[in-house]
Amino acid sequence: MHIDDIAPWAHDHSFTAGDTRQAERSTRVVMWITLAAMGIEIAGGWWFNSMALMADGWHMSSHAVAIGLSAAAYAAARRYAGDPRFAFGTWKIEVLAGFASAIFLLGVAALMVVGSVERLLSPQSIQYPQAMAVAAAGLAVNIVCAWILGHAHHHDGHSHAHDHDASHSAHAHHEDLNLKSAYLHVVADAATSVLAMVALAGGWLYGWAWLDPVTGIVGAVLVAWWAKGLVADTSRVLLDREMDHPVVQEIREVIEPPGEPAGTRVTDLHVWRIGKGIYACALTVVTRDAALTPDVVRQRLAVHEEVVHSTIEIHLHPDAATVLPLVTPQS
Structure with a gap:
């Protein structure tokens, strides 16, 4: 039988919906911005002796790695889209990157707790005005990065829209988990920057030096909570646990x-x-x-x-x- 005779019954197994180039470009831009901001925050935290600021910087370093991983996952999924070894396409490469990013977040949360406890046990003086300025700059960077990724998500959502019945679209999972992981990293960064500024303000105005490491612990708990949700979302897909949908x-x-x-x-x-x-x-x-x-x-x-x-x-x-x-x- 000639191959043309069975063409109506044949199809490829590349099921990735839509074009992810916008998301890939956005994650790459955010990765480079995050790397630059990371260096500034770590140097500032070390120079001005702020644990909250340094924790935010190291936290940002993990985000740079995780966001870079997200960009690499998009490239790999696109590169191997036609590879017959992937029985149902390469979309799960992106989900796997999201899972890895969530594990990064959990690791960073643990490091934030360790560093903060050390500062609680061994308090050190902090140069508050300078540290506050660096934290504010870090927050501004996070807001820009969140806007870039949010714009990519908005573009992705419109390009993949379907004319489903309302009851179907209400529960359809059109979420890009890889992009969501990058976005969560940036939002977690922004949250820890805000907490760092609050801690620095409290120490500067009221002499509450203990607020700096305590805020680091609070930020770690918040980051761990977000990471837990991302682990649940990505592992559900990776383990094919969809029979309750x-x-x-x-x-x-x-x-x-x-x-x-x-x-x-x-x-x-x-x-x-x-x-x-x-x-x-x-x-x-x-x-x-x-x-x-x-x-x-x-x-x-x-x-x-x-x-x-x-x-x-x-x-x-x-x-x-x-x-x-x-x-x-x-x-």
Whole structure:
């Protein structure tokens, strides 16, 4: 059989939705900005003896690595998009980068706690005005970076919009977890910068030197909380734990419509995410309807645009007619 003869039934397995070049460019720009700001904050924290400022700088260094990893993931996903070794495309490279970024965040949170406890046990004098100026500059950088990544997310969301029914779009997961991880790193940076400024202001105005390391611990807890959520989101995708998603029940409902006689049942169903807001499924159906074919099932699934790949196995129940009805071609 010639390859052209089976072309209508063949397709590639690159399921990445839309163009991620905007997100990739934005993460690269933010990476370089973050590296520059990191150097300034670490040097300023060391020179002016502020643990909150130095913790923010080291925190920012991990962000630079993680954001660079996000940019590299976009490039790798694009480079290997046509590689047949990836059964369902390369989108999970981006998710894996998001997971790694979350682990970076947890590690930084732990280092922030250790450094802050050391300063609580061994207090040191701080040059407050200078440290405050450096922290304010770091916050300004974080705001710019957050705007850049937020703009990329807005562009990404519009380019991937679908005309789904409102009930479907309400729960569709169109989130770019790689971009979200980079954005969370920047937001965490901004939060620790604000906390550093609060701590420095308290020490400068009221002599509360203890506020600097305590604020470092509070910032660490906040960063760890955000990281925990990102770990949960990315690991859910990496482990294919999607069977509690509403789309699973919707797939069952279109194959077993409510009110239809109990002649067709889904006996096995597997659903997993293979891109932003898109899914694959493998299912087994037992039916008494001899006219139910894989093509008919695919037509029913077509109402859910988020299901882009399906593997269907149909078994006729022993009570079913064993001969398919004759179809007369229409003129």
